[in-house]
Amino acid sequence: MELKIRHVSKDYGTFAALHDVSLDIRSGELVALLGPSGSGKTTLLRAIAGLETIDEGQIFFGGTDASRTSIQQRNVGFVFQHYALFRHMKVADNIAFGLRARDRSRRPHESEIARKVKELLELVQLPELGDRYPAQLSGGQRQRVALARALAIEPQVLLLDEPFGALDAQVRKDLRRWLRAIHEETGHTTVFVTHDQEEALELADRVAVLSKGELQQIGTPDDIYDRPATPFVYAFIGDSSFLPIEVRGGEAVLDRSVLPLGQLSAPDGQARLHVRPQDVVLRPTGEGVSGRVTLLRRTGAFRRADIEVGDARRRIEAQLPPELAITEGDEVGLHFNRFAVFPSDAPHSTAPN
Amino acid sequence: MSDAEIGRALTDRAYSQHRRPPRKRGRGTTFRKPSAIPGFGAALGFTWLYLAVVILVPLGAVVLWTGSLGPERLWQIASDARVGHALRLSFGLSLAAAAVNAVFGLIVAWALTRYDFPGRRLIDAAVDLPFALPTAVAGIALASIYAPNGWVGSIIPFKVAFTPAGIFVALVFIGLPFIVRTLQPVLADLDREVEEAAATLGASRAWALLKVVLPTLLPALLTGFALAFARAVGEYGSVIFIAGNIPYVSEIAPLLIVMRLEEFDYGSATAVATIMLALSFAILLFVNLVEAWSRKRLGHGR
Ligand SMILES: Nc1ncnc2c1ncn2[C@@H]1O[C@H](COP(=O)(O)OP(=O)(O)OP(=O)(O)O)[C@@H](O)[C@H]1O
Numbered sequence: 158m159e160l161k162i163r164h165v166s167k168d169y170g171t172f173a174a175l176h177d178v179s180l181d182i183r184s185g186e187l188v189a190l191l192g193p194s195g196s197g198k199t200t201l202l203r204a205i206a207g208l209e210t211i212d213e214g215q216i217f218f219g220g221t222d223a224s225r226t227s228i229q230q231r232n233v234g235f236v237f238q239h240y241a242l243f244r245h246m247k248v249a250d251n252i253a254f255g256l257r258a259r260d261r262s263r264r265p266h267e268s269e270i271a272r273k274v275k276e277l278l279e280l281v282q283l284p285e286l287g288d289r290y291p292a293q294l295s296g297g298q299r300q301r302v303a304l305a306r307a308l309a310i311e312p313q314v315l316l317l318d319e320p321f322g323a324l325d326a327q328v329r330k331d332l333r334r335w336l337r338a339i340h341e342e343t344g345h346t347t348v349f350v351t352h353d354q355e356e357a358l359e360l361a362d363r364v365a366v367l368s369k370g371e372l373q374q375i376g377t378p379d380d381i382y383d384r385p386a387t388p389f390v391y392a393f394i395g396d397s398s399f400l401p402i403e404v405r406g407g408e409a410v411l412d413r414s415v416l417p418l419g420q421l422s423a424p425d426g427q428a429r430l431h432v433r434p435q436d437v438v439l440r441p442t443g444e445g446v447s448g449r450v451t452l453l454r455r456t457g458a459f460r461r462a463d464i465e466v467g468d469a470r471r472r473i474e475a476q477l478p479p480e481l482a483i484t485e486g487d488e489v490g491l492h493f494n495r496f497a498v499f500p501s502d503a504p505h506s507t508a509p510n
Numbered sequence: 511m512s513d514a515e516i517g518r519a520l521t522d523r524a525y526s527q528h529r530r531p532p533r534k535r536g537r538g539t540t541f542r543k544p545s546a547i548p549g550f551g552a553a554l555g556f557t558w559l560y561l562a563v564v565i566l567v568p569l570g571a572v573v574l575w576t577g578s579l580g581p582e583r584l585w586q587i588a589s590d591a592r593v594g595h596a597l598r599l600s601f602g603l604s605l606a607a608a609a610v611n612a613v614f615g616l617i618v619a620w621a622l623t624r625y626d627f628p629g630r631r632l633i634d635a636a637v638d639l640p641f642a643l644p645t646a647v648a649g650i651a652l653a654s655i656y657a658p659n660g661w662v663g664s665i666i667p668f669k670v671a672f673t674p675a676g677i678f679v680a681l682v683f684i685g686l687p688f689i690v691r692t693l694q695p696v697l698a699d700l701d702r703e704v705e706e707a708a709a710t711l712g713a714s715r716a717w718a719l720l721k722v723v724l725p726t727l728l729p730a731l732l733t734g735f736a737l738a739f740a741r742a743v744g745e746y747g748s749v750i751f752i753a754g755n756i757p758y759v760s761e762i763a764p765l766l767i768v769m770r771l772e773e774f775d776y777g778s779a780t781a782v783a784t785i786m787l788a789l790s791f792a793i794l795l796f797v798n799l800v801e802a803w804s805r806k807r808l809g810h811g812r
Pocket residue numbers: 169172174192193194195196197198199200201352
């Protein structure tokens with residue numbers, strides 16, 4: 158089922174939790190909603206499920222406008238961050254809940270329900286645990302039960318709110334791979350919320366980045382990482398630093414150095430140059446932008462250097478091969494293999510951290 | 511303890527019970543495994559001492575006095591038609607009142623915790639009034655309102671005051687706070703996401719309430735029911751003013767005991783008291799067992 162979100166806004170009083178969000182999700186796609194805490198991820202997911210009313214805009218399930226239909230009619234599978242299992246029901250009854258809640262004409266026969274529950278328990282790899290109560294399960298097992306319960310109703314769309322948020326790192330990794338496998342097997346259109354960029358990039362077909370209630374960019378993990386559309390995305394995904402520069406006639410000017418913008422386009426005026434540590438290359442003094450190494454430290458396979466750049470002594474980070482012979486205090490020249498330029502007054506130019 | 515203090519204690523009880531992990535009752539286990547944290551011995555010793563002084567000794571005395579009557583006399587009193595009628599009236603109406611309160615108290619508690627409306631705090635405070643009011647005042651007020659020429663009594667087509675219906679009204683009045691106050695903290699703690707989960711799974715509101723919310727509330731509801739029932743069985747002050755106290759019609763068992771005492775017939779008084787005690791204990795034990803069973807299913811996780 159294809160999902161279209163059109164100009165959706167949602168206010169809490171004067172605070173805009175979602176602002177004019179538009180987003181298309183293709184049938185069978187696995188999409189991650191990524192953003193910092195409070196950026197509106199949960200609100201958007203709940204709006205899709207109908208758990209939250211929206212003030213403006215429309216949400217289409219296939220061809221039908223779902224904005225005005227009830228939660229029950231939308232037939233979405235929703236997995237809550239804290240699972241929200243029914244504590245007084247056994248695991249099997251939890252999974253069967255959605256089927257038993259149907260009205261008589263659509264309710265499957267008990268034997269059919271039992272068969273389905275068994276099948277789902279096998280899918281989530283908990284075939285032995287149907288007779289347990291949720292209180293007798295580990296966090297990861299509860300998560301799987303919650304997923305099985307959501308899958309039981311054969312949802313049009315599967316929505317997961319921070320599905321691995323409450324689990325430890327190793328379990329997260331396992332479940333991630335497993336969720337991808339389940340997605341491949343069942344083919345449900347799936348949207349999941351996360352604030353872990355690694356999780357989003359690794360798991361999703363496409364990633365939608367939210368900040369302060371606005372959609373910054375939606376694209377493949379490669380798009381998001383290599384071609385960030387806004388300064389926010391650039392800063393939020395991966396490491397980066399920025400330098401204040403001036404754009405004049407298609408060139409970036411930093412003190413006395415000039416950097417050709419190439420395919421990048423930016424209007425004349427004050428701007429910011431964003432660069433990732435691995436795209437910073439050291440050159441002999443005099444070449445490129447001048448800088449001074451102020452701090453060197455070893456991080457895993459590489460060395461990280463803090464470099465003060467230009468007259469304003471802005472500090473940027475560089476990732477260097479460990480064998481490079483430099484010491485703290487060295488004057489160096491800098492070349493940027495890749496960088497991005499955004500006007501200073503671009504919307505959302507405030508980067509996190 | 512004043513009635514207000516009882517109210518507070520009830521809330522605490524509802525809280526602590528709500529949080530209590532399920533008891534693991536293996537076959538033949540008689541003793542719950544004490545926690546690794548010290549304090550078990552002291553707590554247990556104090557509990558027994560306190561229970562002995564406050565409850566067991568007085569109740570034991572009642573039973574002992576009754577025992578000294580001898581079985582024949584006891585049977586004679588128990589099978590007396592007037593005593594039998596009073597007991598049936600007391601227990602029947604107390605159960606009915608507690609049941610009615612369970613339904614309407616649940617609705618009141620729901621409205622008070624789930625919704626904000628003008629006057630909510632006022633109503634919330636008013637729920638405690640039956641605790642605070644001297645029971646005789648409540649009885650006189652109810653009697654005058656429900657009397658045939660009273661505000662309510664003149665509207666209702668049948669007679670309420672001075673009939674068993676009047677007793678029922680008084681018992682409902684004094685029982686309401688028990689249900690509301692035991693349910694409120696549990697309702698406030700209810701996880702809204704569980705109801706939302708039910709809705710996304712296609713359950714209608716009614717189905718979600720019946721299958722998801724009500725089972726979660728059941729232990730607290732039963733606690734409230736047991737307390738309201740216990741209070742109603744022992745209630746004297748508010749009932750005698752509205753009951754009319756007609757033998758074989760609207761005479762409650764506690765009144766019968768007081769009458770026997772006034773006649774210096776201590777034997778009969780303690781005998782009736784012991785029968786009431788035994789019946790109450792049996793009913794409360796039963797309710798508690800059902801409650802423990804329903805609570806055990808809830809477990810402590812999510
Ligand atoms: N019921 C509410 N009333 C007022 N403000 C709310 C309400 N629910 C959410 N908000 C606000 O809306 C914003 C978005 O909330 P949301 O829960 O969607 O964030 P999120 O992206 O899911 O964050 P997190 O990663 O921390 O879960 C937050 O700033 C939050 O404070």
